[in-house]
Amino acid sequence: MNVNKVIANFANKVLMETGENDLNIHPVDNVNASQSALDVCHTATRIGIILSFKPLSKGIVNLIEAVEVKVEEFMPISTISRTCLQDSMRIRLCDTFSAYAAMLKDD
Numbered sequence: 001m002n003v004n005k006v007i008a009n010f011a012n013k014v015l016m017e018t019g020e021n022d023l024n025i026h027p028v029d030n031v032n033a034s035q036s037a038l039d040v041c042h043t044a045t046r047i048g049i050i051l052s053f054k055p056l057s058k059g060i061v062n063l064i065e066a067v068e069v070k071v072e073e074f075m076p077i078s079t080i081s082r083t084c085l086q087d088s089m090r091i092r093l094c095d096t097f098s099a100y101a102a103m104l105k106d107d
Helices: 003-017 027-032 037-073 093-106
Strands: 078-081 089-092
Touching (some): 003 027
Antiparallel strands (some): 078 089
């Protein structure tokens, strides 16, 4: 189904619930107006992403806070770390979790 039809159907349903039965929103004449159908589709996709991000954003903030608590908790713990080109080296576990928190904040 075309996004214009979905928006028009939703608008008509809301108008019926509010008692505005004499108005009828048309998918092409009212919703599409002076836009191409592709503009409406991209806008609807962006709106969906933004609305979906709000609850996800709260979860990410909670995750960052939990990881930062672990940074403090893991301060005294030593561990080893290495990359493909290096020998193992001793680091604190809190450094690893601090990097996780930084990546989450950046993303």
